[in-house]
Amino acid sequence: MLNPQWLRTFATLVEQGNFTRTAEQLDLTQAAVSQHVQRLEERLGPLLIRRPRQLELTPAGHALLAYCEEVGAADQRLQQRLSESDAEQGEVGLISPGSIGLALYPLLLEVQQAHPGLSIRHRFAPDHEVLNGVLENRFELGLVTLKPDDPRLAVSRFAEEPLELVVPAGEQVKGWSDLERLGFIDHPDGQAMAGRLLSRQFPGSPGVRNLPSRGFINQIGLILEPVSRGLGFSVLPRYARLAFARPESIQVVAGATPLIDTLWLLHRAEWPLSARAELTLNRIRPYFLPAQDLSQ
Incomplete structure (x- = not known):
């Protein structure tokens, strides 16, 4: 198994694009950053092409970056599972189209103000990104304008627009x-x-x-x-x-x-929603009435 610290260093280096900034971000020396990358390359082969002011990933580097993302998602899912019964602590991830997102965001902030232990992560995205985000467990909740028929998803009507x-x-x-x-x-x-x-x-x-x-x-x-x-x-x-x-x-x-248009709420069907996601939905659902009842 690859050292988690090496993986974190590599992912941060790709994000920052610079050894100095990576060292500062992780509170390491540049030598330590270089050593972590060297250890990974000893196991996996060349990962980076070092150019002046630019780092380019090799095919092996791209594969390792995808692996880092998978490990990060798995860690996030573990943390969510371990704390899913606590309605007022932990993260709620929601991904939605932009228009409904403009209406949702102030309400989500109100939920977080009422429950400071929650961390609400909200992303605007088109339908296909919403589907992928929920299916890949990067977001617990999603909203789309076209109703999907994937059996892995629980789908319910959320609003009309x-x-x-x-x-x-x-x-x-x-x-x-x-x-x-x-x-x-x-x-x-x-x-x-x-x-x-x-x-x-x-x-x-x-x-x-x-x-x-x-x-x-x-x-x-x-x-x-x-x-x-x-x-x-x-x-x-x-x-x-x-x-x-x-x-x-x-x-x-x-x-x-x-x-x-109908907006559809999505989440994974194979397991129940976390208590914090349920709390958040219970707080925001009443604001989204049928289209004919919306303020003109």
């Missing part, structure tokens, strides 16, 4: 020509979301790809900033709109038939 057409405050949008005049503020899911919603609100229209582009932003919390300044319109989920700090500068153009 409409897609919304959001325009600058005061704009009149009565037809497709108004959207052409405004132009589209795009984001990573923008084309897909706009295609689904606009085809319903404006049947027979040329499609979102034929609209002029007025910008692109990949940060969920900033998508409505250019909209609020009159630079264009966007389509995004309601929780992202509700989290925007200046609601008076934007408005929603409602369609005759809303387009509502």
Whole structure:
């Protein structure tokens, strides 16, 4: 078995990219860091190509880094299992899409304030990363927009969230020509979301790809900033709109038939949730009502 300290040194070296910073991070000497890497290379072969101001991993180095991640995940799972009955101590890992994440994060902070022994780790990610994060036990809880059918997962309905057409405050949008005049503020899911919603609100229209582009932003919390300044319109989920700090500068153009997505809660089916995850869910679930009950 490889020495855990050597593994920790190697993983930190890859993360820091520098022997000096690694030594400082681990409170070791540079000689000790070099010795740990040397011991690993004696067992596994060359792990690093040392270049000026850069370290490059060999195939064996990549394999060892993956092993370090597996060991770290296993250690985390062990710690969780040993303390899973304590509802007010330990870590709760949650991974979710960005829009619902904007609504969740303040609530998670409130849970942690009420229970200081909890450490809540929350990551924003698309559906496929959420699935992998839960299946690989890196996160105990996950939320996705598409319901998975993997038998390893327990899946339950968590919330409903409409897609919304959001325009600058005061704009009149009565037809497709108004959207052409405004132009589209795009984001990573923008084309897909706009295609689904606009085809319903404006049947027979040329499609979102034929609209002029007025910008692109990949940060969920900033998508409505250019909209609020009159630079264009966007389509995004309601929780992202509700989290925007200046609601008076934007408005929603409602369609005759809303387009509502379901958000699904995931966790591993083979074992029960930890008591701290149950506590966290019990605290946040009441805030996520059916879409028709959400504040407009």
